[in-house]
Amino acid sequence: MTACSSKTEIPAVYTDIQQPVSIYPDYKEIIIPPNIAPLNFLVRSPGKEFVAVLAEEKDQLTVSSSEGSSIRFEETDWQNFIRRHKGNSLNMTIYAHTGKGWLRYPPYTIRVADEDIDPxxxxxxxxxxxxxxxxxxxxxxxxxxxxxxxxxxxxxxxxxxxxxxxxxxxxxxxxxxxxxxxxxxxxxxxxxxxxxxxxxxxxxxxxxxxxxxxxxxxxxxxxxxxxxxxxxxxxxxxxxxxxxxxxxxxxxxxxxxxxxxxxxxxxxxxxxxxxxxxxxxxxxxxxxxxxxxxxxxxxxxxxxxxxxxxxxxxxxxxxxxxxxxxxxxxxxxxxxxxxxxxxxxxxxxxxxxxxxxxxxxxxxxxxxxxxxxxxxxxxxxxxxxxxxxxxxxxxxxxxxxxxxxxxxxxxxxxxxxxxxxxxxxxxxxxxxxxxxxxxxxxxxxxxxxxxxxxxxxxxxxxxxxxxxxxxxxxxxxxxxxxxxxxxxx
Incomplete structure (x- = not known):
């Protein structure tokens, strides 16, 4: 339940790295329908814990994975967030805890289209x-x-x-x-x-x-x-x-x-x-x-x-x-x-x-x-x-x-x-x-x-x-x- 919570804490202390994060499926730099199901993914970069932050200015949707590398968004939170930002570009930032502290990977972009896909x-x-x-x-x-x-x-x-x-x-x-x-x-x-x-x-x-x-x-x-x-x-x-x-x-x-x-x-x-x-x-x-x-x-x-x-x-x-x-x-x-x-x-x-x-x-x-x-x-x-x-x-x-x-x-x-x-x-x-x-x-x-x-x-x-x-x-x-x-x- 806590792994899927939208109230996940964002790490306050971290080290920025330049290496892009590796995820599966590849959901980087894409355009998505505003009515699509959550883009759940695996983090393939090293780490024991992960936090994902999807943001548009001050509006954020956060989720963590304390076991394994699976990032899964709660469906209602995801749908509400994506609908609010129809037509906008969102930044996804991944934090990884490697045992020596938190790392922050460079963000990638997900753009939300204005047009729905057939459901x-x-x-x-x-x-x-x-x-x-x-x-x-x-x-x-x-x-x-x-x-x-x-x-x-x-x-x-x-x-x-x-x-x-x-x-x-x-x-x-x-x-x-x-x-x-x-x-x-x-x-x-x-x-x-x-x-x-x-x-x-x-x-x-x-x-x-x-x-x-x-x-x-x-x-x-x-x-x-x-x-x-x-x-x-x-x-x-x-x-x-x-x-x-x-x-x-x-x-x-x-x-x-x-x-x-x-x-x-x-x-x-x-x-x-x-x-x-x-x-x-x-x-x-x-x-x-x-x-x-x-x-x-x-x-x-x-x-x-x-x-x-x-x-x-x-x-x-x-x-x-x-x-x-x-x-x-x-x-x-x-x-x-x-x-x-x-x-x-x-x-x-x-x-x-x-x-x-x-x-x-x-x-x-x-x-x-x-x-x-x-x-x-x-x-x-x-x-x-x-x-x-x-x-x-x-x-x-x-x-x-x-x-x-x-x-x-x-x-x-x-x-x-x-x-x-x-x-x-x-x-x-x-x-x-x-x-x-x-x-x-x-x-x-x-x-x-x-x-x-x-x-x-x-x-x-x-x-x-x-x-x-x-x-x-x-x-x-x-x-x-x-x-x-x-x-x-």
């Missing part, structure tokens, strides 16, 4: 390498606190009869009122919730490649665009990468949830179209596309062997497609980002809520960049057509799947920069001029959690409200409901 984030937690679909689930976290709740979990232990995976959760316009996710293998189907009503849809049909995969929900209407993919995994033996997810065929389909009908947007043999995303106004979709001609063998066909031996020749570009909501028809594709021209490849196009910026992942090849160390985040300014990397966000390891906040001021993305194996979530401020600022690790009640959790965070999505449908309701539909089949036209 909820959902993600999948999954083992980074897996061969059985066990102990994984979809979860939602309240970013203003540390509360995490399951949206849906599969089985805790392996059972062949009930073995199934869940993935690709998606929401309409940052609200959980309308949402979906897929169930794979046993009990399979797409779980779609609209206004509290849950149904299971079976998109598989002999006229499409492999069911519905990557989704995007129209911002205003009950229209969902999916890619339909035929994918497979391959594993490297001598390579710094671990797993290769190869897309052997993919098209785009359009689903009308009211009419229960599906139709093709694209049905091509030579092109791989994937990762569709509606614009914020719903008058255009963005998507990735690669040309199979780069893999074509001497016989003129593309074989499985070609995919396995030439996987690094696949380069995806980003295209957009105009959409007329009155006629429900699509126009002529437009090139947005030509990555193949520079020997690179794009994935996961996402448009900022104000329609000004196209955020995407760029890597050396392919489209499953969560495994690729070359993966970095890039932006295209849709007003002046400039394309540039978000240097403040990128690292030497995979920086990939990303989403915007509903006000366009925050980006959440997944990164493997910490240890190269486990994906963690990072948050960054994106200013109105189109520049990203230093990213910080998702805060946890225990700062050790990001080192000890043996799961990867997958597909972070920000929402303005929590999922209200219970895991038990989803489980009942998944296990007991007969999946509805679709009419294709």
């Amino acid at each position: 909820y984030i959902s993600y999948r937690l999954i083992e980074p390498g897996y061969s059985t679909y066990r102990q994984l689930g979809l979860y939602q976290r309240n970013l203003t606190t540390f509360e995490e709740q399951p949206i849906y979990e599969n089985n805790r232990s392996f059972d062949f009869r009930d073995n199934h995976c869940v993935n690709c959760h998606n929401y309409q316009n940052y609200s959980t009122r309308n949402m979906l996710f897929h169930v794979r293998t046993n009990h399979s189907g797409t779980i779609i919730a609209r206004d509290g009503q849950v149904e299971k849809i079976d998109f598989r049909n002999d006229s499409i490649i492999g069911g519905a995969v990557y989704p995007s929900w129209h911002p205003k209407r009950d229209w969902i665009v999916f890619s339909s993919n035929k994918t497979g995994q391959a594993f490297h033996t001598l390579n710094r990468e671990k797993v290769e997810v190869i897309d052997q065929a993919s098209d785009l389909i359009f689903y009308d949830a009211e009419q229960k009908t599906v139709r093709y947007i694209f049905k091509t043999d030579s092109l791989l179209e994937t990762f569709p995303q509606w614009s914020p106004t719903g008058d255009r979709i963005y998507y990735c596309v690669a040309d199979l001609k780069t893999l074509r063998s001497d016989s003129g066909t593309v074989t499985t062997t070609d995919f396995l031996h030439k996987y690094d020749r696949l380069h995806y570009n980003i295209m957009s497609l105009p959409f007329d909501s009155l006629t429900c028809s699509f126009g002529t594709p437009v090139s947005e980002v030509d990555c193949s021209a520079i020997g690179r490849s794009a994935s996961v196009p996402r448009i900022s809520p104000d329609g000004r910026f196209l955020l995407f992942t760029q890597g050396d090849y392919g489209q499953f960049h969560i495994w690729h160390k070359s993966a970095d985040l890039y932006v295209k300014n849709l007003e002046n057509e400039t394309i540039y990397p978000l240097e403040a966000l990128n690292s030497k390891d995979a920086d990939s799947y990303h989403s915007w906040s509903s006000n366009g001021r925050w980006i959440v993305f997944s990164s493997r920069r910490d240890d190269g194996s486990y994906t963690r979530l990072y948050i960054a401020y994106f200013d109105p001029k189109g520049q990203a600022h230093k990213a910080f690790l998702l805060p946890q009640r225990s700062p050790e959690q990001n080192m000890t959790l043996l799961k990867s965070y997958n597909v972070p999505e920000l929402t303005t409200d929590p999922v209200s449908i219970s895991p038990e309701t989803f489980r009942k539909i998944i296990y007991e409901a007969q999946a509805q089949t679709m009419t294709y036209r």
Whole structure:
């Protein structure tokens, strides 16, 4: 109780040193939302006791750690203090007692932005390498606190009869009122919730490649665009990468949830179209596309062997497609980002809520960049057509799947920069001029959690409200409901 008290005594006698303090996570010189949970951290510099002082002029928030090196702020004190100083820069000063007296490290700055971040984030937690679909689930976290709740979990232990995976959760316009996710293998189907009503849809049909995969929900209407993919995994033996997810065929389909009908947007043999995303106004979709001609063998066909031996020749570009909501028809594709021209490849196009910026992942090849160390985040300014990397966000390891906040001021993305194996979530401020600022690790009640959790965070999505449908309701539909089949036209 005393270690978390806001009445901690600040050392009166100390020695100033010039060496910067070492902390984990790295919360130095960052911009944070005024509604974020406490930035608890570990002090890695030597010491037996520590005192942290967060200050703005004469207003101070203090906390100490008398056992170990964990600095944890009381949630209410933190929230009140941060809210009081919205738009201001705060100084964090660390004192360390080494046994020979107190040391004071140079302060570092934390700036509190004016704009909130959406209070909820959902993600999948999954083992980074897996061969059985066990102990994984979809979860939602309240970013203003540390509360995490399951949206849906599969089985805790392996059972062949009930073995199934869940993935690709998606929401309409940052609200959980309308949402979906897929169930794979046993009990399979797409779980779609609209206004509290849950149904299971079976998109598989002999006229499409492999069911519905990557989704995007129209911002205003009950229209969902999916890619339909035929994918497979391959594993490297001598390579710094671990797993290769190869897309052997993919098209785009359009689903009308009211009419229960599906139709093709694209049905091509030579092109791989994937990762569709509606614009914020719903008058255009963005998507990735690669040309199979780069893999074509001497016989003129593309074989499985070609995919396995030439996987690094696949380069995806980003295209957009105009959409007329009155006629429900699509126009002529437009090139947005030509990555193949520079020997690179794009994935996961996402448009900022104000329609000004196209955020995407760029890597050396392919489209499953969560495994690729070359993966970095890039932006295209849709007003002046400039394309540039978000240097403040990128690292030497995979920086990939990303989403915007509903006000366009925050980006959440997944990164493997910490240890190269486990994906963690990072948050960054994106200013109105189109520049990203230093990213910080998702805060946890225990700062050790990001080192000890043996799961990867997958597909972070920000929402303005929590999922209200219970895991038990989803489980009942998944296990007991007969999946509805679709009419294709």
